Amino acid sequence: xxxxxxxxxxxxxxxxxxxxxxxxxxxxxxxxxxxxxxxxxxxxxxxxxxxxxxxxxxxxxxxxxxxxxxxxxxxxxxxxxxxxxxxxxxxxxxxxxxxxxxxxxxxxxxxxx
Amino acid sequence: xxxxxxxxxxxxxxxxxxxxxxxxxxxxxxxxxxxxxxxxxxxxxxxxxxxxxxxxxxxxxxxxxxxxxxxxxxxxxxxxxxxxxxxxxxxxxxxxxxxxxxxxxxxxxxxx
Numbered sequence: 001x002x003x004x005x006x007x008x009x010x011x012x013x014x015x016x017x018x019x020x021x022x023x024x025x026x027x028x029x030x031x032x033x034x035x036x037x038x039x040x041x042x043x044x045x046x047x048x049x050x051x052x053x054x055x056x057x058x059x060x061x062x063x064x065x066x067x068x069x070x071x072x073x074x075x076x077x078x079x080x081x082x083x084x085x086x087x088x089x090x091x092x093x094x095x096x097x098x099x100x101x102x103x104x105x106x107x108x109x110x111x112x113x
Numbered sequence: 114x115x116x117x118x119x120x121x122x123x124x125x126x127x128x129x130x131x132x133x134x135x136x137x138x139x140x141x142x143x144x145x146x147x148x149x150x151x152x153x154x155x156x157x158x159x160x161x162x163x164x165x166x167x168x169x170x171x172x173x174x175x176x177x178x179x180x181x182x183x184x185x186x187x188x189x190x191x192x193x194x195x196x197x198x199x200x201x202x203x204x205x206x207x208x209x210x211x212x213x214x215x216x217x218x219x220x221x222x223x224x225x
Contacts, residue, residue, distance in 0.1 A: 004156075040218070042216065050210060055210070056212065096210065097210060099206070100211075101147070101159060106156050
């Protein structure tokens, strides 16, 4: 299994809603990532987990809250988002120490109304 | 210092042509240079990658050329097909757990 699975594929939420994005991989990777991608732009790193511990937080607003419950799962909890947060949210995984070889999921297309 | 500059922003070629996408970097600590391919509605996928100890790497129809002294690398797609139409991102890394630095992307259209 070489897939990173993300759910849901699409999400529409209001600015007062609370929602969560989910990511799962069964490749044994112990490094997991959240990226944000705006249309026609490269992915922007948000968070990195290594061995289930948060290792990088790229100064992301607190309305985004990551969680890594176990080595296969990664969540991104969303609360009080703004319309400018609308984007494709990508999860990725890699072997620890090989963060250059990322396996990306297909993403969650998020629209904030 | 951390940037990777990618050009062109967009590219249209005829089927069978050889599109070339170029990237340049400044940080001499970079030692891994991957290319990612992204189709609409999908996440990026690793296409091919090179390390600075070689000047060229081929995988199928995809070739990376690397010029260490000029701090430049490029992607060539031989015998391009409409199915190659996608956005291509170059990237660079200084290894280990250091996050990738992505170029801004090139939208390639291969027309029949």
